[in-house]
Amino acid sequence: MxxxxxxxxxxxxxxxxxxxxxxxxxxxxxxxxxxxxxxxxxxxxxxxxxxxxxxxxxxxxxxxxxxxxxxxxxxLEEPIDPLTSPIKPGRECTIEINKDKMGLGLSIVGGCDTLLGVIIVHEIFSDGAAAKDGRLKPGDQILEVNSEDFRSIPHKKALTALRQTPSKITMVVYRDESIANSAISGKEEDFLDVIEVELMKKPGKGLGLSIVGRKNGNGIFISDIVPGGAAGVDGRLMKGDQILSVMGQDLKNATQEEAAAVLKLATGKVSIKLGRLKARPSPSTSDNESLTSESDTLACRSVVLKRGSKGFGFSIVGGYGSLHGNIPIYVKSVFEDACKNVLHTGDQIIAVDGIKLQGRTHQEAVLILKNADNIVTLKILS
Structure with a gap:
């Protein structure tokens, strides 16, 4: 095969x-x-x-x-031409795109410092080189750009790398087979993992998020999350998530002004249904998640915790195959005062006593923490 x-x-x-x-x-x-x-x-x-x-x-x-x-x-399979060869689902493909005066013409979400964990094409702009080339689609994972590894790269670093590319761009991309199959139906919802959250909106305050409309077509997306706000404290929302509904009101075809009004008028417990591009890491991404650049390694830190009557004093969210998609393990909440100075909501747990958590399910991560010694060392990416 x-x-x-x-x-x-x-x-x-x-x-x-x-x-x-x-x-x-x-x-x-x-x-x-x-x-x-x-x-x-x-x-x-x-x-x-x-x-x-x-x-x-x-x-x-x-x-x-x-x-x-x-x-x-x-x-034998003859060498392919990256200028014309199609992107085949389920395998890594190399393509070349020549930028024009409008640039590459795409937006991205994700990164190793986000809940997605990988870099995903979010939108293809109709006036850019990617649209004219016609091969890239929303949901495609970007693995390399001009030989720079994107498999484990922070979001901002990926943005900078894409903006500084020369006129000729060589990309290694991966299209998940399940996403490719869902494209046949033509329903955008099939490309998304649906997440439902409830945020507590305090009187006189917002939800701590900003929204933006799609450049081409319908859709309202989270453009920013305010640290310390309701959305940031919850820890499950991220930039690029599509807001499908608020308090049961459908926003899939709403304008940015209409969506902003709905969010502003909502009070108390605000239920939000979100859509997030499906992201199952490619085989090489899973194998190389631990291979980070020197600058990424410096961003990690070690935290030593002692088990108390309530465990280590924090809870976790995420994991491969979780309700929120295939995402890394994150700190969901910190409830012990001794931990609050060293752990924060949204911190990614890279390893527990040297045991890497990449690709682990939520249950596996819980068991690793449960079976750890009374004094545990965590590798944290904030």
């Missing part, structure tokens, strides 16, 4: 081989070719075993073996 990794050909290993050396080896093989292949994404190989298939020039139905009449050279 497309995406299978070829580990060896007739007992000659290809691990670490270049494209040219692998192509040369495959072209030189004759007769029966035994390939050892694996695919980490394939659900049928849950035990981690390696699939071995014999490829012969004659069809054979014995023992359910898979055979092929292809010549060895036809097993």
């Amino acid at each position: 497309v995406g299978d990794m070829i580990l060896s050909v007739n007992k000659d290993t290809l691990i670490g081989s270049s494209y040219d050396s692998a192509a040369s080896l495959l072209k030189q093989t004759e007769g029966i070719i035994t390939l050892v292949v694996c695919n980490p994404k394939r659900d049928t190989q849950l035990d981690g075993s390696v699939i071995s298939k014999d490829l012969d020039k004659k069809m054979s139905g014995t023992d359910g073996a898979t055979t092929s009449t292809l010549e060895p050279s036809t097993l």
Whole structure:
């Protein structure tokens, strides 16, 4: 299948081989070719075993073996042209886009310092180079830009890198298969993880967030979150979230002025339904989440906590497969005075006593904290 990794050909290993050396080896093989292949994404190989298939020039139905009449050279995939090749779902693709006078013409959300964890294309502007190129879509994950790694990069650093790109941009992108399949329906809701929150709006104060309309088309989005405000304290909202409804009132087709009026008039417990672009990290992103640049590493700090009668004095939110999507583990609330000077709502927990939490479910993170020693060291990204 497309995406299978070829580990060896007739007992000659290809691990670490270049494209040219692998192509040369495959072209030189004759007769029966035994390939050892694996695919980490394939659900049928849950035990981690390696699939071995014999490829012969004659069809054979014995023992359910898979055979092929292809010549060895036809097993090769020719190098693709990044200027014209399409983005294929479920695999990393390299594309090239030439900027015009209107620039690249897209907006992004996410980053390693946000609830998304990765950089996602948020909107494609109709007058920009990306729209004219026609391949990028909202929801695509940006992995590299001109050889700069975007797999674990803060939002502001990604913005700066995109703004400083030359006229020719080479990007490595990943489109999740589930997002690609939902695009067939044409319903924008299928691209979103729906999140419902309740914020307490105090008399005379707002919700602590700013909104903006989409440049092309309908939609109201969170453009900023005020630190210390109701939205910031809750910790579940982020820039780029679409506001689908407030107190049951549908805002999917509302103007920015209409949405601002609804938010302003709401009082007490304000229920908000949000839509967030689905973001399942690509395989390489999951493998490289721990590989951060020197500047990113400096942003992390270590916190030592002692277990008390109420545990370590804080609660967590997030995790892979959580109700809020596939997001990192964050501090939800801090309820012990001893913790309030070192932990804050929204801090990302990178590791617990050296155990990395990237890719962990919420339940796994809870168990790691529960089973930790009475004195625990947390690696925190604020």
